Amino acid sequence: ALTAANGTPFAAALEVDGGTPSYTWSVISGALPTGLSLSSTGIISGTPLTKPGSYVVGVRVLDVYGYYTEGTVTITVTGSPISVSATTVSAQTGVAYSYALQASGGVAPYSWAALGSMPAGLSLSSSGVISGTPTLAGTYYVAVQVTDSAGATATSTITINVGVALAISTTSITATTLIDFTYALKATGGVSPYTWTAIGSLPAGLTMTADGVMSGAVAAEGTYTFAVQVKDAAGTIVTGNITVTVKDPA
Secondary structure, eight states: OEEEETTSOEEEEOOOOSSOSOOEEEEEESOOOTTEEEOTTSEEEEOOOSOSEEEEEEEEEEOTTSOEEEEEEEEEEEOOOOEEOOOEEEEETTSOEEEEOOEESSSSSOEEEESSOOOTTEEEOTTSEEEEOOOSOEEEEEEEEEEOTTSOEEEEEEEEEEEOOOEEOOOEEEEETTOOEEEEOOEESSSSSOEEEEOSOOOTTEEEOTTOEEEEOOOSOEEEEEEEEEEOTTOOEEEEEEEEEEEOOO
16 A cells, blocks of 8 residues: 655555566556556556546566566555635726636646636636726626646636726816815725825815825915825725816806
């Protein structure tokens, strides 16, 4: 009885009592696990690449005068079956995306294939990487299959949530000189909550919070343009210009 780890180099010498050396060994029934072979000198060696389990093989050994005996050898291949890690991933329309699927067990390396249609703009490579720029928002359920180097397969369904890309929807604000006002900047898409930052200088008298609320009063009439940045909960950052037009009622 022998034990070999799947995907790991292995070697063991069979032994026989009696007879007259030298001995010649051969397999007479059954089959060795894929990746292993028996030499005429009685050495089972190689790297098993097969499903874990027990394999029973009949062997014969001849001595130098042609006398022989037969027996069975049980080889237990250890290791866990191949499986796909359950996955839910999120992407945004118009934003380049990349994600590597994960498998465990079996014998690496793995080869991947999508059994269903991928979201528009995305593809799955044979190495298990989902990549591309999605174009249509929605929730997609895609069956994928992974095959290990021993030929074992596993199938699972992954969920791909494609949301609307983050964008700043506020572009202009109107105010009156010396009159206090409050205005909440607006963004769409992405993953809320949002965090706002002023990149340029705000008009004198105005402030902006991280929630995107601008408030205060501007003394001088004019048109003021400055840049702001919004960051969503997924870490996506978008920058845009805001124009504040301040009018004197007189």
